[in-house]
Amino acid sequence: MSTRVEPAQEGLDIEDLEFAQGGFDGPGSGFGVADVNDGQVLRPINWNLLTAEEALLEWADLDAWVQWLRRTFGLPPSVVPPLWHRHDELVWELSALHTHWLNAYDPDGTPSGPIGWLRDFADARHRLREWVSSAGCRLDRDRPTRQTAWPGEAPPEASGEVEILDRQADFVRFVTEDVAARRRTEE
Template identity: 60%
Template structure:
């Protein structure tokens, strides 16, 4: 049974269904422009906070710095889209039951990926990569303490958006040069 908390008001997510023409669609994080990326990250972070609070998910399932691990980002994003579809006012009445069944599967995957990543409640490190034969070994990075999750998310969000904006600016400059 979901735990009571201050984020349990589903009205906070009402903006997801303001537009009757809007359909819930999967998010391809690699294809978003900088503004879309910002909005998607903010919406996902808000929803993950609601999810972990409502269902009492421990840091072994959703660690504080989940946003720094692409495998967790993609899984949580897929789960979020599934939740939006399941709770769409125009959806089928049994869809929430299917979502809860799939949540159990997702929790198992999240637990496995969190364990493999090495992210914990109080410290984090980038997910370790195994080099294939002929590839150089990746740098070994130490675990870093987590002091302020919200500040880390804000820093990560700014870096992601700035990198996407720079990538977009580079693509625009290249396109402009080709037209000259």
């Protein structure tokens, strides 16, 4: 069964998601609020521990960076699919790659940092391609990552693929839901 990811509907609070229309335009323009070098120490991102506000900033920055990455390196949807944000394995890989990139290109970093990042990026592309293939993601369709139940576990809920009509609207919806869930947990 196929469902459709519809374009953005009225009522979405895009004011809270300023990044929805933004993006990274090139070196020097910055990715967003969390990537601005304001004296904060660069740290790995543990998506399981982020507060709602931290998650909102990290999603904004990661999305802008992934947009830059796919355009700069001409990455096909077999490496970075449109709904990458709906696949935990892709979020963790891309987030780690993003943090590594920030470190490699830090003005105070080592001159060999960029070549190390490029080498690791080559390895990451192989992993991304494998996960995308395993999930069955395509340019115009997406389905949840396949899960296998271990003996004694209930089988995972079956869900079909979705047709992608508006990637940005889906991203905004996804982040809105993620941030709302984190806020409920914080309360």
